[in-house]
Amino acid sequence: MKIEVGVSNRHIHLKKETFEYLFGNVELKKYKVLKQPGEFASEYVVTIKTDKSFIERVRVMGPFRDYNQIEISKTDSIKLGINPPVRTSGDLKGAQSITVINENKELYLENAVIIANRHIHISKEKALALKVNNDDVTSVYIEGEKGGILSDVHYKVGDNSYFELHLDTDDGNAFLLSQNDEVELLDEN
Numbered sequence: 463m464k465i466e467v468g469v470s471n472r473h474i475h476l477k478k479e480t481f482e483y484l485f486g487n488v489e490l491k492k493y494k495v496l497k498q499p500g501e502f503a504s505e506y507v508v509t510i511k512t513d514k515s516f517i518e519r520v521r522v523m524g525p526f527r528d529y530n531q532i533e534i535s536k537t538d539s540i541k542l543g544i545n546p547p548v549r550t551s552g553d554l555k556g557a558q559s560i561t562v563i564n565e566n567k568e569l570y571l572e573n574a575v576i577i578a579n580r581h582i583h584i585s586k587e588k589a590l591a592l593k594v595n596n597d598d599v600t601s602v603y604i605e606g607e608k609g610g611i612l613s614d615v616h617y618k619v620g621d622n623s624y625f626e627l628h629l630d631t632d633d634g635n636a637f638l639l640s641q642n643d644e645v646e647l648l649d650e651n
Contacts, residue, residue: 463647465582465602468497468626469634472517472534474508474562475551478526480571484508484564490524497624498583500525509563510534510575514543516563527552530571532560533578535632549576550597550616578630580615582647583623595619602627603646604637611648612637 481490485506494503506522510532517538531554539546539558546558558575561568582600589595596619602612615627627645634640 464644475527475531511561512542535630546575581618
């Protein structure tokens with residue numbers, strides 16, 4: 463079965479209070495609507511900084527969350543001199559801390575930085591049809607010049623999720639994958 467690929471660059475999810483501290487009492491305006499229902503990239507960007515280095519123009523995502531979370535790649539973590547764990551979104555156990563900057567405002571966020579695990583967004587209906595549960599693990603086959611099998615891909619079941627494989631830029635680049643490419647979901651049932 464074919465599945466579409468979404469390649470995610472580094473980004474940040476914020477609590478409303480955190481956003482308002484950094485940007486003031488303004489609306490979280492949409493820059494680009496994403497395929498996952500209700501999700502969007504906002505017009506706002508921040509700089510993330512450690513004692514070793516910094517990365518500018520990290521996109522703030524919407525809508526607001528109940529937690530602050532920054533998702534980066536392993537390459538980003540090397541530049542920043544930190545070692546965040548690979549986690550499912552929202553699981554911040556052992557997450558790294560970092561300073562977030564917007565112009566003259568900065569805020570130190572503890573336990574906020576992770577490398578997102580590879581995951582497949584899937585609706586409850588499709589998960590039932592495929593006989594998979596939230597956090598089940600599968601593999602995908604990638605054709606092409608640097609093709610191969612990508613393992614340890616977690617299912618992320620949601621009410622109305624768009625069926626899509628989410629990878630960070632390191633995984634996408636390693637297999638020469640781009641946004642909207644298709645890969646083959648391996649049937650392990």
